[in-house]
Amino acid sequence: MWKRVLFVCLVAAMSAFAQEGHPLSGTWTGNWGQGTGSRNHITLVMNWDGDKVTGVMNPGPDSASLNVLVDYANWTVHLDAQSKDTAGKAVRIEAEGKIEDMGSPRRRLVGSWRQDGVAGDFKVTREQ
């Protein structure tokens, strides 16, 4: 048991070393919501292919493709995606964020989130 715990900790620690390539590439996890009320978990997986940043929100059966635009002058990021709610209804998601603490292995993307007419804020941290 203890070996397993140690192994998981070591793997987690190793993965915290920085990725020094495109700052958006990698897996980001966090949540969005309104204030301190109930928050909704989100996972964003983004990749720089040499021409554009591609991405997926919440990978798996309910995933949604992300359109990602980056303004490199100030490291602001625009995200939009077409997702579905639990009833299968199309839901549009738009977010505006800014990369914070960019040199850190666990940099953050923080900003505003609008989903199906509900406005809130979001914060995701780079996990990879």
Next chain:
Amino acid sequence: MKADRLHVVMIAGLVFLLLSTPTPAQRSFTTTYDSNRKVTLEGIVTKVDWVNPRAFLFMNVRDGGGNLANWAVEFGSPLDLEKNGWKATSLKIGDVLTVEGVLARGEARQASATSVVLKGAGRRLFVPQPRRPAVAAAPAPRWPNGHVRLGPPPGSKGYWGAPGTKVLVENIPAKPAMNDDGLLANIADIDKVAPFKPWARALYEFRQRTLLRDDPLGRCLPPGGPRQFQMPYGFQFIEQPELGRILVLLGGGNRNWRIINTDGRPAASASEAVASYYGTSVGKWEGDTLVVDSVGFTEKFWMTAGGLPHTEALHLIERFSRPNLNTLRYDVTVDDPRTYTRRWSGGWTVQWVPDEELQEYFCEENADPAFNR
């Protein structure tokens, strides 16, 4: 039993914290010190920390108000100091010193010494010896099959030492001015460094404007890519033709090594290679030049001081030649279409250090002077 488990979880948590916290272990001079802030300190030595890569002395200094404070003073690398005949015992606890230097950024009581004088005796300590006069360069040594030897001639010792430059920039006539840490003298010269894509240019500018504080080398990660040939304590080639490979032993990278395969195998593709700091390398001789093709790089390092970015698509073509015994010419072509708008090249020469071996160097030894207080 429960207490044992709790212990294990606590230890594991501590390991996690230690490993995951990006401790600024060996930040560059530029990141650590502000050359514009000079200081003179007079005080008594309380501790000497003679470990790689930076020796520190600690001294009690009384300020104008009579208050006593302990200062950390960096005064060189033990490897360099020992080469110049200095020892840990050159300084003793209780010695009274006058130190001139530059202050660390921020509020830390830390300085980098430009002069250390033993008060009373008036003797200056840790002064470098004059450089040995260069001897006329002999021809490059060769193997029986005629290939240039990249290591020492038979029966002798030596390694490759100081590089001609500590930064990689594109080979253009008007190279931008930079310090040894890769910090541009004029930030407007960014476009003279390399043909960046917009994201890479912005990231490079961010690194420059933040004084290179996030350099992975500062966390003692390996100097991958061309940077391995720009480290202060050199490198050595071990040629093993019978095994179809050349080993590169790094003196400045925590005793890292790299393998260049010369057994005729085809060059690897980036998608097949396991990402690593030194890549997967295949070399072949073209006349007197060893041409090495490398792919399979992780994105976890800066490939040179100054913060040049790259992606896993990085492909390096390196050319090593030895025009004479004392000189190694290193040229590298950087091919990373996700980061740069085109291929580009840079290079430098490296000087032979005769009759010596690579010395032991570990970055982590005095990871942070604060630990030693």
